[in-house]
Amino acid sequence: xxxxxxxxxxxxxxxVEPAAFGDARGLFFESFNLRExxxxxxxxxxxxxxxxxxxxxxxxxxxHYQVVRPQGKLVxxxxxxxxxxxxxxxxxxxxxxxxxxxxxxxxxxxxxxIPPGFAHGFAVLSERAEFLYKTTDFWCPEHERTLxxxxxxxxxxxxxxxxPVIAAKDAAGATLENAEIY
Numbered sequence: 792x793x794x795x796x797x798x799x800x801x802x803x804x805x806x807v808e809p810a811a812f813g814d815a816r817g818l819f820f821e822s823f824n825l826r827e828x829x830x831x832x833x834x835x836x837x838x839x840x841x842x843x844x845x846x847x848x849x850x851x852x853x854x855h856y857q858v859v860r861p862q863g864k865l866v867x868x869x870x871x872x873x874x875x876x877x878x879x880x881x882x883x884x885x886x887x888x889x890x891x892x893x894x895x896x897x898x899x900x901x902x903x904x905i906p907p908g909f910a911h912g913f914a915v916l917s918e919r920a921e922f923l924y925k926t927t928d929f930w931c932p933e934h935e936r937t938l939x940x941x942x943x944x945x946x947x948x949x950x951x952x953x954x955p956v957i958a959a960k961d962a963a964g965a966t967l968e969n970a971e972i973y
Contacts, residue, residue: 794824796831799891804877804909805832806893807865807902820900822867823925832904836863838925846915846922850956851949853912854878854938854964858971861907863927871920872896873913874950878938880972881908888967890947897921908973910938912961914949936971937964944968 793810811820829835846852854876856862866875876892894916895901905911913922937960940947944967949955965971 794827794831799877799893799903801877801879801886801889801891803906804891805904807832807904809900809902811900822902823865828865832865833863833906836927838865838927840926840929842924842926844922844924846920847956848915848918849951849953851912851914851940851951851961852958853961854910854940855912856880856910856936856938857928857931857934858936858973859934860928860931861973862930863907864905864911864924865902866895866905866911866913866922866924867900867902868895868897869921869923870897871915871917872898873915873917873920873922875903875913876911876947876949877903877905878910878945878947878967879908880910880938880970882972884908887972888945890945892947894950895922910936912940914951914955916950916952937961938970939964939966942966
């Protein structure tokens with residue numbers, strides 16, 4: 792596997808582009824290779840859980856994080872398109888309270904590495920999207936927190952083309968000012 796890795800507006804959040812090989816039969820690419828991940832993206836992480844989310848247009852999921860046992864995430868889309876967002880919640884970071892976002896789609900095959908210490912969420916831009924992600928720690932509902940998706944102090948531009956569809960727990964998330972942070 793050959794991957795191209797580029798930093799986002801927050802350098803620790805990285806855009807990962809696997810090389811794809813196509814011919815008359817179709818397309819092939821390695822979606823994950825531990826050696827390349829450790830060499831080019833982030834070393835010292837071990838993925839323990841894979842998740843698969845299916846959502847319809849204008850669904851916003853997140854912004855989720857765990858205050859204990861924080862998760863790093865490697866995210867990608869296998870059907871449709873989303874706008875994926877990471878918010879830096881590390882109080883000692885020079886980018887604390889800032890967000891970065893990128894369009895991920897089945898077509899562009901881009902992946903995003905979000906290290907521990909960030910809230911994460913996405914908005915579905917296509918009719919339907921299937922979203923896959925690996926996590927560096929298990930889901931711990933007792934430690935999960937939500938940063939409200941539309942916090943005006945963040946000013947995230949989600950790119951929605953209609954009314955957002957939000958889960959009750961996401962609508963009730965904390966603002967950055969009131970959130971538990973790292």
